[in-house]
Amino acid sequence: MRIGFYPGCSLEGSSKEYSDSLFAVAEKCGIMLEEIKDWSCCGASAAHNLNHDLALALPARTLALAEKQGFEEVVIPCAACYSRIAGTKQEISNNVATRKKIERYIDLTLEADIKILTVFEFLQKYIFPVADGHIVNKLNQKTACYYGCLYSRPKETAALEQIENPMEMDKVMVKAGATPIDWAFKTECCGAGFTMSRTDIVAKLSGKIIEDAADRGAESIIVACPMCHVNLDMRRPEIKKQLNKEINLPVLFITQALGLSMGIPADQLGLNKHYVPTDKVVTCIVKKEA
Amino acid sequence: MARIGVFICHCGENISATVDVAKVAEKAGKLSGVAYSVDYKYMCSDPGQTLIIDAIKEHKLTGIVVASCSPRMHEGTFRKAAEKAGINPYFCEMANIREQVSWVHPKSDATTQKALDIVRTMVEKVKKNTALTPIKVPITKTALVIGGGIAGIQAALDIANAGHSVIMVEKKPSIGGHMSQLSETFPTLDCSQCILTPRMVEVAQHPNITLYTYAEVEKVTGFVGNFEVTIRMKAKSVDHSKCTGCGTCWQKCPSKKIPDEFNEGMGFRTAIYSPFPQAVPNKPVIDRDHCNYFQKGKCGVCQKICPAGAIDYEVQDEFLDVKVGAIITATGFDLKHADFFPEYGYGQFKDVIDGMMFERLASASGPTAGEIRRPSDGKIPEKIVFVACAGSRDKAKGIEYCSKICCMYTAKHAMLYKHKKHDGDAYVFYMDIRAAGKDYDEFVRRAIEEDDVHYIRGRVSRIYEKNGKLIVKGVDTLMNGDPVEIEADMVVLATAVIANQDAETVAQRMHISYNKHHFFAEAHPKLRPVETNTAGIMLAGACQGAKDIPETVSQASASASKAIGLFSSNEMTREPIVAVVNRQAPPNFTSCTGCMLCMEVCPYHAIEREEMKDRTGNLIKVAVKVNAGLCQGCGTCVAMCRNKSIDLQGFSNDQMLSEVMALLNS
Amino acid sequence: MTPLQNKVAELFENGTISLMIGYKNAINKLAVPCFIDHATQVEQLIYTPECKGNLSVYLHKAEIKQAKKIGILANIATLRSLVQLTSENQLSDIEKTVITINAQNEVLVFDNMEKVEEYVQANFPEYTEEDKKLLEQLNSMTRAERWQYWSEQFAACVKCYACRAVCPMCYCSSCTVECNQPQWIKVSSETTGNLEWHTMRAMHLAGRCINCGECGRICPVGIPVHLLTAQMNLDIEKEFGSKTGFSCNSGYALNTFKPEDKEQFIK
């Protein structure tokens, strides 16, 4: 079966390393991902605040294209894209009138029966069954798995089993040999929506997350959302000012961490593209015991 | 020739706002067989009923159709009116044009047309109606009360005091229910056990009450006035007729580390135990799942030391069949427990507890003898946060309803804490304060104003442990929605009141309805709040929905009065909606071929074999007949019968087919 | 004399039976039912592959019942009908002796239904190859094609009710098709009425039909009506695991249930 891939804007820009590491892991495990041709913006940044129909039409177009191109499943690694597209799918499949209207806008027909996979679901379904054969290293450190808001809210499209205390990423990190910490900030707000406009708020909120992770002995933070990554990784100068201390806790994408455990070189996983140096993660690796 | 009267009700504006009632009345008047048709503002009112009665007399009507609300509402009313006018009440049918038309459709031609369609359908039905006579059945004047909490206790005492026998079944070793676990009760702060224990003793000593503890209802068959109930008497392993309740056995029992349910797991009990000192009966049972003798085959200490020789390891569960006329279901409630609140660390942090655990901590008979101490280290907390609505009114948690008692008991808890630890800090996070009972709001004000409890209007998003403290993160919506963080020593969650785990099974055994949260359903939310849809089965207490003690006691007395009312006569009349096997002239006698395949489908064993004999006693034919006393009128046999030899009075083949044809052929 | 004839003569002579229902030769090499009431007539009796008719249908006739001690020659389908009829309480007042001829051409005599039941269970028949093929053909059609097929078939029906007359399970003294208060089924033989008749017949026989195929064989216009009940019996066995004409005590899937019965279509 062909698995579709929807990058969205982040995975082609600020979070290129997320995309690179996902493909590296998939390739290692012999799984092919195929980008949906002619995809459009998911509308995450502004569309849903401006025009509801537009907010549905943008993801609907991408879904319709994916259907037309014969995909049964599409992987959407960006949490914001996932949230928009899953929400659209739900609204359209629940309401015939809306579906008809949106079909008119996009001039395409839409079944809305395509399966959308989050990065967790993709790893669980395709990588886990074959992962053991490929995992050669052990990520010998404590990690804080940070999920953010877009996977857990709203409840109707949440991709997590326990939205208040998700464990999906923790399971992946256990596979990679790391020790996920139990902490209370898994789904706290990083300030994502204010990433450009109010960096002071971002610093305050993201600062708390980083501080608690560090206090509880985490040696890295693992994320699966480009927005979380930007706030936790790039906003360190502001966070430093806010906390009055410097915390050098690297922030990795889940696929980067998994890639390291599979022995994929750090550069190929884009670990050189971060603001906070990631050397400590790379150096903590030990060979997995047979 | 049928002369049918059609009466279209406006129901004030409830119907006339969306249905053109005048047009329906006009068109109905032109239907074949309709001799009179009229619309009126309130058919169920006195003048409305008089209008019907007069019309029946004046126009010599043979049957009537009242187009108004659901027959569940007023079928009885209009049948009585028909009877008053001198026709058989079963020549009255109702067309439901309110609940199923005017309230669910907008004002339109289609809505009026649908109302007319339904009227026409019922006109055709009533043409096929036959005169029926109500059936009389005897009543067994004994009530079964299921559950020995305060609801069951009150109901049982009321019925017993009215002079009728009561059988009370309680699944635990003692009656008393949740109320016996409480410390003090709002809004008076009197001690729960002090007011409850005398009632418990009264039940045990009442000559009209037979009490079966450690027992469960296994099966219910029959119908109002004539239920047959099988009770499972769980093996107590202690012969209560010999036991004196001296307590030697539980003092000597070597299995001492079993979490004590009565103390919500905060203390220990032995394997042979009586749940609490004031238990009724105060005689022990052996918890076989935790007893060394039953689990490992060795021990037998209690048997050796029992001075009365009451211990019997061999005894098995026994079944008892009883006949009762009415059943009062008072099976109580439960609280949402751990795993439900991963964000609150309930089940993870020892000092995050629920309301019932706090009751035990505050109770003089509890594990800390009434001192409020943290379960983790036994320290007296300096700061406690109470979280109201933990799970309740939370769609994301699947519980939309209000648990009703939490506002009050949380105020009580905060007060009790402040009374015991004067310099302690008590915070309450709440969504709204619902203190609508008598003296309730005053009680909450007292907590806030006199006892200085800090009330914060907002919800708690997360609780986590840091440096030995519980960090409670919430929001204060009255302070611009500012985030609040409190470092607490203990957190009490007012977790949602939920139905008992086995509520669904109980309901299915009794054949009563329940809502999606498994609370039992009353027959009518406003007008019949204590009866169920199954005649003769009443509800009392929190099994029907969250309730506090005064409300529970009121409902228990109300359902007791329903049972007493039922028992006030020797027999009762029942709707003649029963199946009948047709009769023909000999030598056929009936078209029934006696295949008896219907016997198996009848849930009431109402179908019996009948032998037709000639004058000399020779068997001519074997067929079936229906015992009208047992038949409840489901009609499953009717749909099963291949050559339509059985028919259901009130829902006959002729009537149902006429309805189908009339509905579709305008 | 054949072993069958000898056996029947013996039964007459020792008073076990007073009436024998069997087959005799007729024109065109057909086998038709015959009723003999004396040992001297046993030479008429035959048992050939042509003996297809289900003789149990005669057991409902008042004039036969009067005979009291009845012998009946039964092929496997007839044996199954006897089992099913027993479960439906229809043979309790008949003293009967059942004779069959097994695959080894031995004449077997059963004096009680337990033995018949045992024999039926040990020799439970499968559908004929022809029926299997027809069912497969119908099931591989689209729904619309099936509708077309049956519409055409039922259009030919003349409502002669031969299918009912020949059916051992259609023993009702008055049938719903003749009921006119209310009139369930149109009297004339037009197609919706025909469709209703055949639907009703199939539903009434679903889970009771013993697959003798007589209804289809006897139909003067050649409608394979027996396929309807044959398919229903397959479905019932698949869904509920019950077989028809298999046990004298419980024969019917539709007057019982299991709480765990499965379906996919109830919302």
Added chain:
Amino acid sequence: MSEQFEPKIVAFVCNWCTYAGADLAGTSRTKYATNVSIIRFPCTGRIDFMLLMKAFENGADGIIVSGCHPNDCHYTSGNFHARRRWIVFRSLLDFMGFDTDRITFSWVSAAEGAKWAGLVDETTQRIREKGAFTDFKKLDCSTFEKISHDAITE
């Protein structure tokens, strides 16, 4: 816009669950399509398959059959018997080539007013998309055509 087809749908429901559920939809003022009219039975066990046939013959475009959820039957087991009957009846109809999608079978409890409203709307929409039920009517016409054709050719 052309006038849309409004199907006639008959609902065969039990008194204790679905009828009460439909009443609840009313008391909750939940709006739904006017196309469905209810015929009340004491129990789904009472619903004769012949009545379904008669409804189609008399011009129904669709049918809803609904009662208490399994284990919730007011009469203990009427719905279980009904379920078996529907399983068999539905497979018979399917074998005869009848479009069984024109019948909605469901369990709607007394507490499920919203489910009832949704069921009515969903069924109405489905039948609307299918269009009028003409199979029976065509059947009779084709018979006459065939007969007259045969008569002419003879």
